[in-house]
Amino acid sequence: MVLIVTFAAIGFLIDAMGFKEALDTHWVDAEIRGQGVRGDALFVLVGGVFIAIGLPRQAVCFLAGYAFGFAEGLVWASLASLAGCVTAFFYARFMGRDFVTARFPDRIRRIDAFLAGNTLSMTLLMRLLPVGSNLLTNLAAGVSGVLALPFFVGSLLGYLPQTVVFALLGSGISVDPVFRIGASVVLFVASGVIGVWLFRRYRHGRHLDSATEAALDETGDDDPEQAR
Template sequence: MMTSRVMLKGLGLILSLALIGYLFDSSDLGNAINETWVDAHIRGHGLQGTLLFLAMGALFTAVGLPRQIIAFLAGYAFDLLPGTLVGALAALLGCLTTFLYARIFGKSLLRDRLGTRAARFDRFIHAHPFSMTLLIRLLPVGSNILTNLAAGISSARMAPFLAASFIGFLPQTLVFALVGSGITVAPTLRVGMAAVLFLASGMLGAWLYHRHRHGLGIDDKVDAALGEAEQS
């Protein structure tokens, strides 16, 4: 099962984002950041602001910025439910960008480095591409950008990979959008709710991985973090 170290790292990320939110509201630096980007260019700018956020989020997640940070910022900019959808869509666009780069331009460049990972990805999702990709996205561990690159140079079909990715992004996006949002509950309660949701989603992902992996694995580090070992 999932190690306590994995859960502590995730909870630490939630708490650090809560601290960022506090600094946004209470410090001059936080106010300057708000004014120069979110407040100046996103909030109150309608469709233009939303498209700008999506472009920024797609770019940042495409190059490896944690999608949880984008989810936090989406919650701050758009509130909880709209922020969850915008944050997940931004992560999906970043996923699509990286996937297409690897598929169109990066196969020869990435094959030596990610060939083994891509082959394991192929084996993992071969029989059930949608459900197994969804399973990968529900896990609280693993590298988002490496998964996107490996999928791009694998034989994975784009449509089920993207559809399952979007659905799989939603739980963690909701968690971090909750931390970033200004919903009218006490900050401690808001962070506590996010921590409980993170633990629940992480435990669900780990349980499903244990239940449905059928001896396959996508990455040695992921298997080790979840207390699994690939079977031959």
């Protein structure tokens, strides 16, 4: 409840101070483009805060492509995504870990068991899946006992396919728009399919929450032996 209330308070504060519309093309044109290092740092800072409180990461990636072009936008969008992940993770770890682990030990054990053994690769698989919430994943990992660095590296790598997709969509480089949109759709679908296939093949008894498991099982044969 503390986590929920404080994140809600941050959201109301952003709305009250007029920051709700901050991440749009007008703001990018006025504050980011042509501002050099200041603009780069401001984009990463604001984008990271917005991602940390649960706003769509894809929108930040799209605007990075719009502001900086594809290649540079990919870099700054990735850094903003990582900043949002790190912020939410440590917020949950410092604010809610003791409280949650004392009251929901079984659920925390399930998260730890899913990520155990190779946190980096299992986080990568989880990030590639086309279902689930980025914010809830960050908070759940924060209150669990997983190591921070492998989780961050796995997240950064797992974010990459969608970051490429939306930075490409937002970029204004001299690429035919039909090709750009078509390539983005193909990459988006391909990353989701690969994520589901890898998860079903390598989860080996690891389980996420029931809603995510049900969504993933609808994507293919429910035979657990075949899934492995």
